[in-house]
Amino acid sequence: MDIADWRKKIDDLDRKLVQLMNERARxxxxxxxxxxxxxxxIYEPDRERIIFENIARENSGPLSEKQLRQVYERLVDIxxxxxxxxMLPEVASEGEATEFEPND
Amino acid sequence: MDIADWRKKIDDLDRKLVQLMNERARxxxxxxxxxxxxxxxIYEPDRERIIFENIARENSGPLSEKQLRQVYERLVDIxxxxxxxxMLPEVASEGEATEFEPND
Numbered sequence: 001m002d003i004a005d006w007r008k009k010i011d012d013l014d015r016k017l018v019q020l021m022n023e024r025a026r027x028x029x030x031x032x033x034x035x036x037x038x039x040x041x042i043y044e045p046d047r048e049r050i051i052f053e054n055i056a057r058e059n060s061g062p063l064s065e066k067q068l069r070q071v072y073e074r075l076v077d078i079x080x081x082x083x084x085x086x087m088l089p090e091v092a093s094e095g096e097a098t099e100f101e102p103n104d
Numbered sequence: 105m106d107i108a109d110w111r112k113k114i115d116d117l118d119r120k121l122v123q124l125m126n127e128r129a130r131x132x133x134x135x136x137x138x139x140x141x142x143x144x145x146i147y148e149p150d151r152e153r154i155i156f157e158n159i160a161r162e163n164s165g166p167l168s169e170k171q172l173r174q175v176y177e178r179l180v181d182i183x184x185x186x187x188x189x190x191m192l193p194e195v196a197s198e199g200e201a202t203e204f205e206p207n208d
Binding site for chain 1: 105106107110111113114115117118119120121122123124125126127128129130131132133134135138139144151155158159162163164165166167171172174175177178179182185186
């Protein structure tokens with residue numbers, strides 16, 4: 001395979017990754033709605049710890065645990081933004097939702 | 105569905121995401137090898153622009169283009185680290201590969 005072939009494979013993977021990340025965001029939205037109705041906190045350190053444990057266990061490389069964690073920290077930050085927007089829709093619609101500071 | 109059900113769905117998605125990210129990393133490794141043999145640069149702004157265009161076109165939400173881009177910037181940075189390690193294996197084996205500064 002030459003570089004063009006590998007890049008085609010990467011583009012195919014990116015299509016799937018974008019779909020899965022959006023599915024994950026839809027789940028975060030739904031959890032945000034449930035949290036809003038039950039007054040649960042957005043930031044739950046125990047749940048985030050479980051997510052990082054799960055991905056480390058699933059990781060068979062070549063990404064190192066640290067590299068995978070770096071991507072997931074960004075992804076989890078954004079999922080937290082989504083839940084924040086779900087719980088504070090008035091604030092989110094006024095400002096730039098992605099400018100919120102994460103609360104940890 | 106309650107919160108536990110949504111979290112189970114997220115855990116399933118995370119398993120797939122970890123696999124796909126690792127497949128993507130394997131492709132970056134292979135491209136790194138080909139680049140090493142042909143003295144091509146690690147950082148290719150045109151290729152990175154195409155990646156960001158592709159993911160924006162594929163994005164049907166609920167992630168905003170900006171949110172998706174934030175995750176992908178991290179992912180692309182790590183892929184660049186992988187290619188750097190492939191091209192400079194002596195340096196990478198001496199130090200901490202993930203501490204390299206991105207070159208853009």
